[in-house]
Amino acid sequence: METKFLKIDHIGIAINSLEEVSKLFPIISGIKDVEMEDISEQKVKVAMFKCGESKIEFLMPTSEDSPISKFINKKGNGIHHIAFEVENLEEKLKELKNLDIKLIDKTPRKGAGGKKIAFIHPHSTMGILIELCEHI
Ligand code: ZN
Numbered sequence: 459m460e461t462k463f464l465k466i467d468h469i470g471i472a473i474n475s476l477e478e479v480s481k482l483f484p485i486i487s488g489i490k491d492v493e494m495e496d497i498s499e500q501k502v503k504v505a506m507f508k509c510g511e512s513k514i515e516f517l518m519p520t521s522e523d524s525p526i527s528k529f530i531n532k533k534g535n536g537i538h539h540i541a542f543e544v545e546n547l548e549e550k551l552k553e554l555k556n557l558d559i560k561l562i563d564k565t566p567r568k569g570a571g572g573k574k575i576a577f578i579h580p581h582s583t584m585g586i587l588i589e590l591c592e593h594i
Pocket of ligand 1: 469470539541
């Protein structure tokens, strides 16, 4: 059976200062609730703002060899990825494999907020980085 994207879970934005954005974004958005998280495996610190049904995930690199560092060095601050929620991530990854879609993560890994995540390779998505996530 085909598993559909359920909703936009969050938009990931690469940023060079979480401190600055954590002051600025609440002023612009009126949203004060923020969850901060250090994801050492991915060498990023995350500030997650809940925005209705979705979230805005600001990602700051904690090391020069973080993929987010490379992104910012090339393009500056900006939208890094869009994350869609799916019901069954393993199943979705199997489907995509069968469609010959290249995956960065062939099996789910742990993302912010303890959810299961996997990235699709931008080579298979016209250069757009897509994250899939399943809440557990
Ligand atoms: Zn994300």
